[in-house]
Amino acid sequence: MHTFSRLRATCILMFAALCLGACASGPPQDGPRGDWGRAPRLRPPGEGEAGGPPRQPRRSLFISPAGEPFRAEPGAPYPVAVWFAGADADHDGVLTREEFVADSLRFFEKIDGDHNGVVDGFEVSAYETQIAPEILQGFQGGGDGPGARGQGGPRGQGGGHRGGGPPRGGGGLMGGMLQGATPYSLLAEPEPVMASDGDFDRRITRAEAAKAAKARFALLDKDGDGKLRLAELPQTPLQARLEGPRGAGSS
Template sequence: MRAWTAAFRHALLCCGLIAVSPAIGQAPAARVPAGQMPAGRIPIPPAPAEPAPSNEITVTGRTAASLVPLVGGPDFISPMGEPFHSPDTLSGAEHWFAQADEDHSGGITLAEFQQDGAHFFARIDSDHDEVIGPTEIERYERDIVPEIHVISTYGDPSKIKVDSDGKVTDAPYPERLGAGRYGFLAIPEPITYADTNLDRGVTLKEFTLAGEKRFKLLDANGDGAIVRDELPKLRPPSRVER
């Protein structure tokens, strides 16, 4: 009878119908408080925390703090001929750069440079025939950028030298004329300089080709983007040059 009882108990235990009672004199296992790991169990490491957001903006390898605004005078003529007259403390060149850099990446790509030029071309092309003709060129030079007109090509009179024998040495010839005094490139008239076939008209195709050449002149390291620190340094034109 005792053997049958022991066998029956063993069968119930295997089926999970009864639990093993602690041995006589052995204290029951302590209940593990909530939030604690039972003894002997390998803890699972917590998921890594998300990195805290940084206040420093990085743009194509350049931080926002390093994007120093361009210096120069308030008057500026862009490489494609658009005039800028700064209404604040920023230079006219900085206003152009901010406009051309459409995605605010800190660099002007060829596509952005061409798009900026195309917008200005459309502004000058008043009859929208994709040609800036003689009448439109005249209006550009007279009404839009009158400052490109050359007043004197004899240089600064204060630099004329007279030796003890009365021999006069003329002032140095101005290095830049017209729009070249207000921009990065020594181009006196940015619109007509794009007229490659000299037919007194500038087509959109000619203007686009000129833009590509001027972009390459300004992209000093040839990486496909014009950044501020590779542009030529500007100086305001003197009163004589104006």
């Protein structure tokens, strides 16, 4: 009987010690959140949590009309210029339709992992998760701000797109949040790779990619002279937030 009493007392003491230890340890340590394993959401430099210290500046992002991501370190020029310089094959400061299409097909071949001339669902998934994971995340900052309704996608141009080629996507705006690649792009296309799927069969052929590139060039070539210049390109919504809208404050 005495042995049983001592055993019960020992169990009670051990339980009390465990409770005290749990209370003293405080709340559990912060662990992985919903965005674990993915690229962080891009924020304008200096923007922080409410009531907390400002966040460190993030790298900026530009996504080319074909869907290729270009990133730059904080403080570096917005990387649209890097894309433009690479696509401008003869380095004359002008991007022709031929150069524009060639650059789009170069990236098409990069994401066509098995080099069979078709980008299928598996390759699209690899693009969205490994090459440009930012397009799977939301971006606050829509509304009527710079670029919120896109700079020339299906609903960004008067009358919309009528042909079988480029950009679909509904303008990339939903509930004040820019969707997919739209915050980082010249055109309002949430998913530029899939937007090239002209016949909606979930497979993008090289011919479809070329046709979409020609249609995108036409949307950007506002004066119809067959040439694009860097200074004449629209700002992406992110670029406008980082640098301020062009012409702001000028007389």
